Amino acid sequence: MTISRRSVLGAGLAGPLLASPFLTRPASAQRAAGIIRYGLSAFPPNLQPWVSTGASAGTVKMLINRSLVSYDGKGELRGELAESWSRDAEGAWVFKLRKGCVFHNGEPVTADDVKWSIEQIAGEKSTAYMRTQFQLIERVEIPDPQTVRLITKEPLVTLPSWFANYNTFIIWRKSTPNEPIGAGPFRLVGQERGTSLELAAFDKFYKPGIPKAKGIKFVVYADENLRNAALISGDVDMIEYVPWQSMATVQADPRLKLDTQEGPFMDVLFNGTKPPFNDPRVRRAVAHAVKRDDIVKVAFFGRGKPLEGLPIVEGTPWYDKDLAHGWNYDPARAKALLTEAGFANGFQTTILATAQFGMHKDTAEIVQQYLAAIGIQAELQLPDWSTRVSRGTRGQYDMAIHGVSSDNNDPDGLTVVLDTSLSPTHGRSFKVDAPRTIAALARGRAEFDQAKRIEIYKEMQRAALEEVPLVGLAWREQGYGMDKGVMGFVNQPGALSTSSGNMLEETYFG
Amino acid sequence: MSAGWLGRRLFLTLAMAWIVATIVFLALHMVPGDPAELLLSTSGAMPDPATVQELREKLGLDQPLMVQYGRFLAGLARGDLGTSLVDDYPVIQEIALRLPRTLELILAGTLIALVVGVPAGVYAAVHRGGAFDRVASWITALLLAVPVFVVGTLLVLLFAQTLRLMPAGGFTPFAQDPGQHLKLLALPAIAIAKGLAAVLFRMTRAATLDALAHDYVRTARAKGLSPRRTLVVHVLRNALNPVVTVLGLQMGTLLGGTVLVEYVFNWPGLSTPLLRAVEGRDYPMVVGIILTISVLFLLINLLVELLHAAIDPRVQHG
Numbered sequence A: 001m002t003i004s005r006r007s008v009l010g011a012g013l014a015g016p017l018l019a020s021p022f023l024t025r026p027a028s029a030q031r032a033a034g035i036i037r038y039g040l041s042a043f044p045p046n047l048q049p050w051v052s053t054g055a056s057a058g059t060v061k062m063l064i065n066r067s068l069v070s071y072d073g074k075g076e077l078r079g080e081l082a083e084s085w086s087r088d089a090e091g092a093w094v095f096k097l098r099k100g101c102v103f104h105n106g107e108p109v110t111a112d113d114v115k116w117s118i119e120q121i122a123g124e125k126s127t128a129y130m131r132t133q134f135q136l137i138e139r140v141e142i143p144d145p146q147t148v149r150l151i152t153k154e155p156l157v158t159l160p161s162w163f164a165n166y167n168t169f170i171i172w173r174k175s176t177p178n179e180p181i182g183a184g185p186f187r188l189v190g191q192e193r194g195t196s197l198e199l200a201a202f203d204k205f206y207k208p209g210i211p212k213a214k215g216i217k218f219v220v221y222a223d224e225n226l227r228n229a230a231l232i233s234g235d236v237d238m239i240e241y242v243p244w245q246s247m248a249t250v251q252a253d254p255r256l257k258l259d260t261q262e263g264p265f266m267d268v269l270f271n272g273t274k275p276p277f278n279d280p281r282v283r284r285a286v287a288h289a290v291k292r293d294d295i296v297k298v299a300f301f302g303r304g305k306p307l308e309g310l311p312i313v314e315g316t317p318w319y320d321k322d323l324a325h326g327w328n329y330d331p332a333r334a335k336a337l338l339t340e341a342g343f344a345n346g347f348q349t350t351i352l353a354t355a356q357f358g359m360h361k362d363t364a365e366i367v368q369q370y371l372a373a374i375g376i377q378a379e380l381q382l383p384d385w386s387t388r389v390s391r392g393t394r395g396q397y398d399m400a401i402h403g404v405s406s407d408n409n410d411p412d413g414l415t416v417v418l419d420t421s422l423s424p425t426h427g428r429s430f431k432v433d434a435p436r437t438i439a440a441l442a443r444g445r446a447e448f449d450q451a452k453r454i455e456i457y458k459e460m461q462r463a464a465l466e467e468v469p470l471v472g473l474a475w476r477e478q479g480y481g482m483d484k485g486v487m488g489f490v491n492q493p494g495a496l497s498t499s500s501g502n503m504l505e506e507t508y509f510g
Numbered sequence B: 001m002s003a004g005w006l007g008r009r010l011f012l013t014l015a016m017a018w019i020v021a022t023i024v025f026l027a028l029h030m031v032p033g034d035p036a037e038l039l040l041s042t043s044g045a046m047p048d049p050a051t052v053q054e055l056r057e058k059l060g061l062d063q064p065l066m067v068q069y070g071r072f073l074a075g076l077a078r079g080d081l082g083t084s085l086v087d088d089y090p091v092i093q094e095i096a097l098r099l100p101r102t103l104e105l106i107l108a109g110t111l112i113a114l115v116v117g118v119p120a121g122v123y124a125a126v127h128r129g130g131a132f133d134r135v136a137s138w139i140t141a142l143l144l145a146v147p148v149f150v151v152g153t154l155l156v157l158l159f160a161q162t163l164r165l166m167p168a169g170g171f172t173p174f175a176q177d178p179g180q181h182l183k184l185l186a187l188p189a190i191a192i193a194k195g196l197a198a199v200l201f202r203m204t205r206a207a208t209l210d211a212l213a214h215d216y217v218r219t220a221r222a223k224g225l226s227p228r229r230t231l232v233v234h235v236l237r238n239a240l241n242p243v244v245t246v247l248g249l250q251m252g253t254l255l256g257g258t259v260l261v262e263y264v265f266n267w268p269g270l271s272t273p274l275l276r277a278v279e280g281r282d283y284p285m286v287v288g289i290i291l292t293i294s295v296l297f298l299l300i301n302l303l304v305e306l307l308h309a310a311i312d313p314r315v316q317h318g
Helices: A005-022 A055-064 A109-122 A224-232 A246-252 A279-291 A292-299 A332-341 A359-374 A385-393 A413-416 A436-445 A450-467 A494-506 B004-030 B037-040 B049-058 B066-079 B090-127 B130-147 B148-162 B177-212 B215-220 B227-264 B271-280 B284-313
Strands: A036-042 A067-071 A077-079 A082-087 A092-099 A137-144 A147-152 A186-192 A196-201 A216-221 A254-272 A304-306 A347-352 A375-383 A397-406 A471-483
Touching: A005 A216, A036 A055, A036 A224, A055 A186, A077 A082, A077 A246, A082 A385, A092 A109, A109 A137, A109 A216, A147 B177, A186 A216, A216 B037, A216 B066, A224 A246, A224 A471, A224 B148, A246 A254, A254 A359, A254 A494, A254 B227, A279 A375, A279 A471, A292 A304, A292 A359, A292 A471, A304 A347, A332 A450, A332 B090, A347 A359, A347 A385, A359 A375, A359 A397, A359 A471, A375 A436, A385 A397, A385 B037, A385 B271, A413 A436, A413 A450, A436 A450, A471 A494, B004 B066, B004 B284, B037 B271, B090 B130, B090 B177, B090 B271, B090 B284, B148 B177, B148 B215, B148 B227, B177 B227, B215 B227, B227 B271, B227 B284, B271 B284
Parallel strands: A036 A216, A347 A375, A347 A397
Antiparallel strands: A067 A077, A082 A092, A092 A147, A137 A147, A186 A196, A196 A216, A254 A397, A254 A471, A304 A471
């Protein structure tokens, strides 16, 4: 071998020359074949139909499985395996099954499968997300093969919506635990572990013309910036969780479009077992001390909205303009409340958040600054997310910052964040006393008259504004970015945004 | 090389692996975080504590720590690293799937670094003080200073987002689509190669300059050998020895350096599951992967020692 100027230059050129056959971007064969390429934010930890393993897993699960009902693009319940549902004279919920529904193995969907699935979810050894709720079903009756009757231990107005959750699918009753067989519009036909999943349209799906796409290829991009780059470069046709800082870029790109909803929200949680936050006046002082606009601007690049009350979506019957601003920014009032509670000179405390998610850390820093302005000196504690969860559940904190979404857009969906009498979890205040709020939630759950429900939930909001089981801070936008040629996809409103994967059955290339 | 010396070295390597496994196992269990609760809390879900407890029992996490440790050691003795707490997938299979991808990335990066760094170093040394030497030295300083994730992100911005010549990241198995596989490998390999190329450039340049100053080079020139033959036969043969040593050491370091590159380019090597497993407190997965990386590191060290011993017998008695 000889080394010369020519050989050095030759070596330098060799790489690009070798790679040149690959540098041209072939037209997307997958797109031509009607296969949607979707940038998923996380590889599903598993696809168990009833165990909660996150929204990304939920997106895939919704497409390969099906339940009795689902949400449409407007967030309204629509029939799936059930074509109708109602309460009978005895107060039981009756679901009439749709004819012609089959599982992926060709077996018909029967009332026995529905009963078996409900019993698995509610079982003593179950690890299902909806286990606690489903244990409120006293028994399941099958008057005929196409009808299922659910007798509940107490009146439950929102029971049908349980079946729209992406952890409550109807599975063929003879499935093995490791191979649950569902009845969704797509079949799982392949996966590259940790990298991608491939779905193909199920040709015996019960809705005519659905799914509209021939298949979906989910490609996992855990890094939000890379996911966005993949959309911009055309590697994928659509992505979930467009990062807030990139939303403007996606909107400005003539080839792309952005669909956002204000669904999830940020809030402050309290430890109610010790002073000073066992006093509702101190919690209210915190609620009035923080200027929410700054959180929206800094943590979410302006992609959100201040939340000065309970997280009730504007435009729903439960929304009340005055109550929605019950915790308006008013530092003078905050100081007065502190004085009234015996903390005229403020106090020292801690804020638990996590450094693992920028939005939690940024929100915590802004809250810290505004609390300092009314005399509350708060030390930030920013462990990793795992530690944050662990300490939250065990009540090892004074104040905590959290980001969450309610279960659905009905105020009963807020039970999970407001009912502090439930067992402690990291996303709920720890043993904060809020009896009137909790009682109103229970009344709303048992009331079937819509007008009365509206009044009950307004009363619940008034009680919560005083008892402060949490402090709302900001709504944050949840965005899907996609090629303009992608049609039929709708980001579902409010808290249902994370359930929008369901709409992929109606998505196609225009 | 005596059998006793080799035996001692092997025993030490095994003992080190056991110590690493034990430290990682105990440290992980001591930091806060419950795998069952974390799994059921994905995407902000708030699981019922009874459900969490049920899952803890299913996963055997309710057992005393020493029982779990004993079970882990017994498995290890059988070559069984256990299964993931998240999806019950055998840890050893996850490693078998992903380790080759990480090694492929390191190998591709090393090849690029060699192809770029060594010839450039030789050329710069031969033309010491010339324009190429000055520019290349400046560039290597820049390459060494800029963090790998910055380079990675810039590569994505330029080649994927702006020029749209290359995919932003991801992975396609070679058997499925060799062209796409190589395309996806190119940018992360370049990103990982940049630091090593800079190091190799500097080492090669310095070693070549050193060799060029030796008497035997002057003699070779004096006896009428062509400059090309002098360079190849007399200079490079001697200059590349320290370069090879540095290359061996750096390849071990690259094993740890792939974490950021794999993340930035979505390359599904060993780093992604390690990161996810630490976040989710997937104990068997974390211990299994760290143990694998440590053993590889130890084996590389052992190999280097064996090579040294083969070259210089005094090492055995040192």
